Amino acid sequence: MKILVIAEHDNLSLKPATLSTVTAALAIGQPVDVLVAGAACASVANAAAAVAGVSRVLVADHPAHAAQLAESIAALVAEIGTQYTHILAAATTTGKNLLPRVAALLDVAQISEIVAVKSADTFVRPIYAGNALATVQSDDPVKVITVRTTAFAEAASAGNAAAVEPLNVVKEQALSAFVGQQLSTSERPELTAASVVISGGRGMQSGENFVLIEKVADKLGAAIGASRAAVDAGFVPNDMQVGQTGKIVAPELYIAVGISGAIQHLAGMKDSKVIVAINKDAEAPIFQVADYGLVDDLFKVLPELAEKL
Amino acid sequence: MKILVAVKRVVDANVKVRVKADNSGVDLTNAKMAINPFCEIAVEEAIRLKEKGQADEVIVVSIGDKACHEQIRTALALGADRGIHVEAQDGLQPLAVAKLLHAIVQRESIDLVLVGKQSIDSDNNQVAQMLAALGGMPQGTFACGVEVQDGKLKVVREIDGGEQTILLSLPAVVSTDLRLNEPRYASLPNIMKAKKKPIDSLTPADLGVSVAARLRTVSVEPPPERSAGIKVASVDELITRLKTEAKVI
Numbered sequence: 001m002k003i004l005v006i007a008e009h010d011n012l013s014l015k016p017a018t019l020s021t022v023t024a025a026l027a028i029g030q031p032v033d034v035l036v037a038g039a040a041c042a043s044v045a046n047a048a049a050a051v052a053g054v055s056r057v058l059v060a061d062h063p064a065h066a067a068q069l070a071e072s073i074a075a076l077v078a079e080i081g082t083q084y085t086h087i088l089a090a091a092t093t094t095g096k097n098l099l100p101r102v103a104a105l106l107d108v109a110q111i112s113e114i115v116a117v118k119s120a121d122t123f124v125r126p127i128y129a130g131n132a133l134a135t136v137q138s139d140d141p142v143k144v145i146t147v148r149t150t151a152f153a154e155a156a157s158a159g160n161a162a163a164v165e166p167l168n169v170v171k172e173q174a175l176s177a178f179v180g181q182q183l184s185t186s187e188r189p190e191l192t193a194a195s196v197v198i199s200g201g202r203g204m205q206s207g208e209n210f211v212l213i214e215k216v217a218d219k220l221g222a223a224i225g226a227s228r229a230a231v232d233a234g235f236v237p238n239d240m241q242v243g244q245t246g247k248i249v250a251p252e253l254y255i256a257v258g259i260s261g262a263i264q265h266l267a268g269m270k271d272s273k274v275i276v277a278i279n280k281d282a283e284a285p286i287f288q289v290a291d292y293g294l295v296d297d298l299f300k301v302l303p304e305l306a307e308k309l
Numbered sequence: 310m311k312i313l314v315a316v317k318r319v320v321d322a323n324v325k326v327r328v329k330a331d332n333s334g335v336d337l338t339n340a341k342m343a344i345n346p347f348c349e350i351a352v353e354e355a356i357r358l359k360e361k362g363q364a365d366e367v368i369v370v371s372i373g374d375k376a377c378h379e380q381i382r383t384a385l386a387l388g389a390d391r392g393i394h395v396e397a398q399d400g401l402q403p404l405a406v407a408k409l410l411h412a413i414v415q416r417e418s419i420d421l422v423l424v425g426k427q428s429i430d431s432d433n434n435q436v437a438q439m440l441a442a443l444g445g446m447p448q449g450t451f452a453c454g455v456e457v458q459d460g461k462l463k464v465v466r467e468i469d470g471g472e473q474t475i476l477l478s479l480p481a482v483v484s485t486d487l488r489l490n491e492p493r494y495a496s497l498p499n500i501m502k503a504k505k506k507p508i509d510s511l512t513p514a515d516l517g518v519s520v521a522a523r524l525r526t527v528s529v530e531p532p533p534e535r536s537a538g539i540k541v542a543s544v545d546e547l548i549t550r551l552k553t554e555a556k557v558i
């Protein structure tokens with residue numbers, strides 16, 4: 001057994017998603033190597049070397065990897081991948097973009113968004129928007145897997161001193177070029193890592209009204225999410241969407257405000273520990289999964305909550 | 310430019326599926342079936358590129374049993390020019406689907422492949438990336454903007470932190486996200502016209518592709534059920550219960 005974890009990072013810091021992926025890798029076996037492919041990413045490599053359970057950090061530091069374009073990194077991972085029995089990445093947009101490409105280059109299947117490890121070749125993954133859990137077994141020589149990070153605790157980020165080795169393989173592909181990006185900046189905790197999340201839906205009526213949610217979030221130190229309807233209507237940016245096709249969250253406390261509770265939204269939040277629903281329609285399906293339901297007008301409830309918390 | 314769009318026949322997005330008693334899979338008996346919503350968006354984008362004069366032909370392909378003809382006809386009614394049905398068992402795995410599409414891309418000299426980002430049944434999110442790898446093509450996944458520019462393709466992608474813009478050489482593969490466009494409805498005259506559009510039938514053997522499964526489904530279980538909790542009467546009660554009972558604030 002030999003496992004490779006692809007680090008999730010922005011060339012400066014190692015993302016917590018990697019820590020959950022390392023935990024999933026250790027549940028499969030050892031040793032666990034981490035690949036940091038990036039540009040001027042030495043600080044990420046050092047952070048990866050400190051993660052508990054990591055044996056070795058491979059660093060592919062090259063301008064071609066600056067924007068994490070899948071074409072070049074997949075070629076690199078496929079090249080070194082045959083030395084491994086398992087290749088894992090977090091099921092983030094970066095991991096989902098990369099790993100199927102790696103798997104096809106290796107002519108093996110890819111297993112998406114595992115939530116449990118049964119054994120070295122058998123894994124559990126949600127299908128049909130989480131309405132079923134499939135246990136799947138692979139005979140492929142290399143198992144290529146993305147990991148649902150909310151299902152695995154974060155490995156300790158300090159205390160280890162794994163060897164850091166430069167990797168002098170570059171497989172630059174001139175197929176795609178990075179033009180630019182618009183990243184949302186927020187002082188709030190990251191949606192998928194926050195212990196409290198408060199989300200607004202179509203019931204919020206406008207982007208301006210999200211101020212009401214922000215005031216409650218300030219009191220709770222919460223991250224802010226949204227339903228697809230709220231994102232489609234342009235109230236808030238797409239990276240706030242929670243659900244089957246948005247982000248998966250599992251905080252200690254999830255508060256759904258003006259959200260009806262469609263299957264696709266539930267898929268993204270029903271593993272939260274405690275769910276609160278605020279909705280003026282007592283029949284809204286969200287109440288079927290809520291631990292605490294408050295049937296009332298959100299425009300009355302949110303200011304009161306902000307004041308009393 | 311010649312565009313290939315892949316459409317998958319899946320259970321309708323509004324159906325809440327149930328796991329079969331013998332845990333062999335989910336029960337789809339009599340369930341309403343539809344084009345995977347992301348594939349509808351892919352079809353719409355292809356038709357818009359054709360309407361803008363940037364595409365000459367839009368070919369739609371579906372892989373599965375005979376019932377897929379329904380989804381191919383729907384795409385033809387929306388404006389695709391012709392269809393290809395690859396007759397195979399339902400539920401082929403993404404690598405097999407990608408290999409079949411790759412064979413069609415080569416046969417038809419396709420310049421742009423549009424697929425959905427994710428099947429809403431198997432929730433894989435793999436085919437675009439795999440097809441791009443097999444063809445040595447660039448990939449623009451989770452697209453919310455697509456534009457042809459001087460023989461290249463500018464793609465805006467929805468990523469976890471926001472949006473990213475990349476430039477791809479052609480041929481390329483694009484997978485569509487929900488906000489790329491809003492699909493139109495088929496008009497009655499177009500539904501009639503679509504009945505006359507050709508649909509070719511092929512088998513994996515015709516395309517020289519082995520579709521053997523790489524993963525075996527051991528069992529399918531229902532997820533742990535959440536039960537409805539209680540209704541609180543006021544904001545005060547909610548805060549008290551969150552503090553003293555749930556202890557989450």
Ligand SMILES: Cc1cc2nc3c(=O)[nH]c(=O)nc-3n(C[C@H](O)[C@H](O)[C@H](O)COP(=O)(O)OP(=O)(O)OC[C@H]3O[C@@H](n4cnc5c(N)ncnc54)[C@H](O)[C@@H]3O)c2cc1C
Pocket residue numbers: 200201202203204226227228229230241242243244245246247257258259260261262263264265268278279280281284296297298299322346347429
């Ligand atoms: C392929 C596909 C993928 C999808 N992926 C996702 C996904 O990832 N995430 C997601 O969220 N959705 C997703 N959806 C959409 C999903 O099906 C629903 O359409 C969406 O979740 C509805 O959002 P909503 O609950 O905000 O809006 P609605 O269903 O319109 O609900 C609004 C709610 O607000 C309540 N309300 C209105 N005014 C007030 C008020 N003043 N006070 C209190 N309550 C009020 C109403 O009673 C209602 O229950 C997807 C759909 C498809 C087809």
Ligand SMILES: Nc1ncnc2c1ncn2[C@@H]1O[C@H](COP(=O)(O)O)[C@@H](O)[C@H]1O
Pocket residue numbers: 315316317318345347348351370371372373401403406423424425426427428429431432433434435436437
């Ligand atoms: N059986 C199929 N027939 C046609 N297209 C498919 C099929 N399976 C997957 N696809 C395409 O690949 C996309 C992504 O699917 P997946 O990788 O399975 O989530 C779908 O939205 C379709 O465009």
